[in-house]
Amino acid sequence: MTPRLSVDFVDAGSVPATDRGLLYGDGLFETLRIVDGRMPLWERHAARLLAGCERLRFPPPDTTRLRAEVGRLVAGLTDAVARVTVTRGSGERGYAPPPSPRPTVVVAVSPLALDARAALDGIAVRVCDTRLAAQPLLAGLKHINRLEQVLARAEWSDPEIGEGLLRDIDGDIVSATAANLFAVFDGALVTPVVDRAGVAGVARAEVLAVRDVRVVRMNLARLLEADEVFLTSAVRGILPVRACEGRTWQAGPAARALQAHWRDIGLPSPTGRKDSDR
Amino acid sequence: MTPRLSVDFVDAGSVPATDRGLLYGDGLFETLRIVDGRMPLWERHAARLLAGCERLRFPPPDTTRLRAEVGRLVAGLTDAVARVTVTRGSGERGYAPPPSPRPTVVVAVSPLALDARAALDGIAVRVCDTRLAAQPLLAGLKHINRLEQVLARAEWSDPEIGEGLLRDIDGDIVSATAANLFAVFDGALVTPVVDRAGVAGVARAEVLAVRDVRVVRMNLARLLEADEVFLTSAVRGILPVRACEGRTWQAGPAARALQAHWRDIGLPSPTGRKDSDR
Numbered sequence: 423m424t425p426r427l428s429v430d431f432v433d434a435g436s437v438p439a440t441d442r443g444l445l446y447g448d449g450l451f452e453t454l455r456i457v458d459g460r461m462p463l464w465e466r467h468a469a470r471l472l473a474g475c476e477r478l479r480f481p482p483p484d485t486t487r488l489r490a491e492v493g494r495l496v497a498g499l500t501d502a503v504a505r506v507t508v509t510r511g512s513g514e515r516g517y518a519p520p521p522s523p524r525p526t527v528v529v530a531v532s533p534l535a536l537d538a539r540a541a542l543d544g545i546a547v548r549v550c551d552t553r554l555a556a557q558p559l560l561a562g563l564k565h566i567n568r569l570e571q572v573l574a575r576a577e578w579s580d581p582e583i584g585e586g587l588l589r590d591i592d593g594d595i596v597s598a599t600a601a602n603l604f605a606v607f608d609g610a611l612v613t614p615v616v617d618r619a620g621v622a623g624v625a626r627a628e629v630l631a632v633r634d635v636r637v638v639r640m641n642l643a644r645l646l647e648a649d650e651v652f653l654t655s656a657v658r659g660i661l662p663v664r665a666c667e668g669r670t671w672q673a674g675p676a677a678r679a680l681q682a683h684w685r686d687i688g689l690p691s692p693t694g695r696k697d698s699d700r
Numbered sequence: 701m702t703p704r705l706s707v708d709f710v711d712a713g714s715v716p717a718t719d720r721g722l723l724y725g726d727g728l729f730e731t732l733r734i735v736d737g738r739m740p741l742w743e744r745h746a747a748r749l750l751a752g753c754e755r756l757r758f759p760p761p762d763t764t765r766l767r768a769e770v771g772r773l774v775a776g777l778t779d780a781v782a783r784v785t786v787t788r789g790s791g792e793r794g795y796a797p798p799p800s801p802r803p804t805v806v807v808a809v810s811p812l813a814l815d816a817r818a819a820l821d822g823i824a825v826r827v828c829d830t831r832l833a834a835q836p837l838l839a840g841l842k843h844i845n846r847l848e849q850v851l852a853r854a855e856w857s858d859p860e861i862g863e864g865l866l867r868d869i870d871g872d873i874v875s876a877t878a879a880n881l882f883a884v885f886d887g888a889l890v891t892p893v894v895d896r897a898g899v900a901g902v903a904r905a906e907v908l909a910v911r912d913v914r915v916v917r918m919n920l921a922r923l924l925e926a927d928e929v930f931l932t933s934a935v936r937g938i939l940p941v942r943a944c945e946g947r948t949w950q951a952g953p954a955a956r957a958l959q960a961h962w963r964d965i966g967l968p969s970p971t972g973r974k975d976s977d978r
Contacts, residue, residue: 436715437714440702555834567724
């Protein structure tokens with residue numbers, strides 16, 4: 423299904439073929455959930471986008487205008503996902519950034535029908551063979567250089583597998599392909615560092631803000647000893663992990679409490695089963 | 701200057717905003733020089749593109765048709781550069797590759813005016829602070845995830861600096877930002893491995909095919925002991941390095957002989973100085 427699209431705040435479905443987003447992945451994106459027009463995590467998305475523009479050194483978009491643009495495109499949808507892409511725009515041939523870049527802003531909005539079973543019963547995850555490279559200069563950013571995630575996600579097509587866990591070169595767990603990861607050990611909540619690889623997710627930031635969390639390095643063997651494991655996503659919310667590498671878990675109290683928090687801020691998990699679930 | 705552009709073999713200047721090249725850098729490119737309509741390294745470009753499509757697992761374009769398309773757009777230009785971009789095309793939201801991808805093919809052709817001084821006198825290079833991450837799954841490919849090169853190239857704006865050398869996390873020299881590197885020690889030609897980071901350049905492949913070359917790991921200290929250093933680029937040809945980190949070199953016999961080879965295959969270095977040189 424084609425999303426509702428705007429480019430540089432005007433309804434449009436295409437970008438110049440000279441855009442550096444297409445040429446080099448030279449840009450950033452945010453993916454957010456909008457429920458009844460509300461975007462409770464917007465400030466976190468905007469903050470990450472601004473921080474990313476600063477690290478990649480191009481002028482940030484006006485985030486107030488950006489929020490209004492998402493609101494314009496989402497009109498009439500009760501549950502929706504928006505992807506906001508900001509690139510360095512077009513320039514002369516070559517890697518050198520243009521001295522006065524004019525960023526391109528793409529907003530794409532689609533209706534969202536989340537899988538109720540994922541939030542209720544949890545998801546089964548696999549461990550991907552694709553490892554994340556260590557690149558501190560880009561770690562944490564939600565930039566457009568996502569071939570590692572594409573390769574990892576291409577490792578499976580079984581619809582019973584809900585996500586894939588990614589390890590770095592040293593074997594430490596970083597995240598899932600499109601979600602962050604948390605685990606509980608003896609009542610203590612932990613999440614992997616994302617300072618060498620991975621994305622500092624907005625949902626992860628929300629959890630860090632409302633819970634005591636230790637940010638750790640953790641390998642797969644350690645993860646499989648956890649009392650509870652769940653994933654966090656700005657779009658999909660809190661997803662209990664029910665199976666990984668032969669280990670199984672029940673959805674635990676930490677995930678359930680965070681699902682309640684998510685509902686309280688206006689991002690409820692779906693509770694029924696719909697034909698569109700899969 | 702806007703290049704001559706075609707998208708999917710039709711004159712067009714834009715691509716869908718849903719293209720995975722823009723969304724994830726999910727694609728490959730080739731940059732080639734065309735002199736009087738001739739593309740002597742075409743077969744090497746086509747071979748690398750096909751190998752890249754196989755590694756990223758999407759259907760390759762018809763390279764015969766692609767070559768004809770470059771030829772169509774270059775008509776009337778005596779010296780030109782073409783960028784061929786092939787992405788996985790559009791798909792559903794998310795990293796999962798579409799099961800039946802329809803790749804997007806963008807061809808962009810611009811007139812080329814090479815810097816004669818670079819080939820004659822050589823270029824000064826800096827050593828970049830930006831390090832290349834080790835990612836064996838992507839190393840060698842000319843894919844669109846090029847933020848490392850963008851960050852590295854953004855480190856300097858001094859026009860007297862012709863290129864920047866890139867090291868990996870271990871400190872080994874990999875390449876320049878947009879060229880491969882060769883060095884001569886006691887008459888023996890060497891070039892860095894590109895199996896963990898870097899691009900396996902087409903000009904590098906040509907040198908490997910016509911010379912005895914040892915493929916090595918080499919740190920900066922070792923490089924500065926070389927008798928001769930030069931860069932190779934499918935567009936810029938053979939560029940002697942005349943200065944790096946306080947060390948200076950004369951353009952040496954290996955570079956001069958390869959410049960002669962380049963001329964013999966139809967890609968002459970410019971020999972005069974033009975207003976467009978800089």
